[in-house]
Amino acid sequence: MSKPLIEVNHLSKFFNLGNNQILKAVNDLNFSIAQGETVGVVGESGCGKSTAGRTMMRLYEPTNGEVLFNGKNIYQMKGAELKQLRRDMQMIFQDPYASLNPRMTVMDIIGEALDVHKLAGSRKERKKKVEQLLELVNLNSAYASRYPHEFSGGQRQRIGIARALAVDPKFIIADEPISALDVSIQAQVVNLLQELQRDMGLTYLFIAHDLSMVKHISDRVAVMYLGKIVELARSEDLYNDPRHPYTRALMSAIPIPDPEVEEKRERIVLGGDLPSPIHLPSGCPFHTRCPMATEKCKVDVPKFLEVKDKHFASCHYA
């Protein structure tokens, strides 16, 4: 593997809710992303995926840990260096209806990125660049003067992608970019993202709550549970040989196209609700819902270990 573009070391983000309540949304994340790689992140809603992404974007200051971009800690960047980081790293958001300012035209939404970084010398150049960006994401450039509410969800998401691309980023965090879209549109947007990655050499962190989509586009996949990564492996390894019981449960929720196999296989249904990230369970955080849990699991925290070549999991019995 080539040298990592992104290194995440012991990254934590806790929210102080007052009354001595600390919500541990992201709890000691460790992983890296190589140049040109796509790492998928999956996990139930509320497990801390967005918080992890936003902290990595430095939209939130971390409680602990560091994120290295090309070897430099992003949380220590200031001035010109931080400004450059704001070009190098971009984010695509989940809700295509909330991620575009309803009072701005598409021209201004995308043009803002050019304005902030002074990437267009004149109004004419700005217009030309915005139109090029719209065409890059397969949108008709004639619609630049329109407002977001005049577009469909899929079109809006492409406008968001064009905005992110305007500053010429190297690394993009996509936070469930397709989960709010119709299934027919989902494929188009994923397709576009993959195409852009090929053409522009982008590196992705692709967040999703659904394993079936992530494994299709990711080189490696991280499975998150209660603010921690519980399993990390190459997509095919994770899919063919999931080691963590939680991953297996996620996997069994994906229907298998072959009805005979579907019939015979065992479904693992998770009991109970996701525990509150304010009061984390002792021992293995998954023990309250794990079908394999033993007494040991309630006491001992499992280590995140390499169980096979480049395949990590945190379970005593992985």
Add this chain to the structure above:
Amino acid sequence: MSEQTLKPEQFAKLKKSEHAGELVVRESISAWKDAWIRLKENKLAMLSLVVLLVITLLAITAQYMTPYDYKTNDLANTNLPPNSEHWFGTDSLGRDMFQRTWMGAGISLQVGLYAALVDLALGVIIGGIMGYYGGRVDEVLNRFCEVMYSIPSMLLVILLIVVMEPSMFTIVLALSITGWINMAWIVRGQVMQLKNQEYVLAARTIGASTSRIMFKHLIPNAMGPIIVTLTMTVPSAIFAEAFLSFLGLGVQSPAASLGTLINDALKAMTVYPWRMLFPAVLISLTMLCFNIFGDGLRDALDPKMKK
């Protein structure tokens, strides 16, 4: 968890022609135009707007409509009822009431307008800071607002006017001392809500400055409640000024506001009721129209709020 599985063959590239089906063909309209269309459908609000415009127009042009002015005494013609010369009659010094009433309307409208503008400036800046930064800054400023708000504002206003000369400047200043707090709270609430919207986060990932985020993203999206609050500030400032006039703290003679005219007329109300009639009707009409228009504006700007 989604029940949908996506197979690789579904990820085929769309041909250019297939994108055509997704294009939305409709005339481009901004949220403001949209609101205007809704406002136009509200007949009562539009009528109020027209009445307010007519009052404003008359306040400006009335001085050219009759040969009299608002300050010349004519002791031979005091307390005349309305007639063809003096359309609204004359007051106890024989001054033309038509001129005085419209000049008063102009002053009252100006008091309302200036008070609203000061509230807007202070409220947006202070409320914006509270909402955006939150935490300690918000706590301290909010406590300050609460303290200011808990002082009976009329007491403060009266004290200030007694210390300074009563004039339009002092009155506006006095009304603004506590007037901005309401606006600041409205803006604070809006900004707190909006600052976590994904489009604001997107602006931050692009590296937009705080002032850019404030004035390009937060304030424009809070404009609805801000405008509605303004349309409510105007009539309440007009009313407060009228109240001060009753205490003799309004604008000083020979200038007049609707409040001072009513106060003057009050002394001889039973004998010369017409002196009271025109200013009283005008001030009521102005306030009523501002309130109806403000309500209509709120519904138009935020159709979700409509009950």
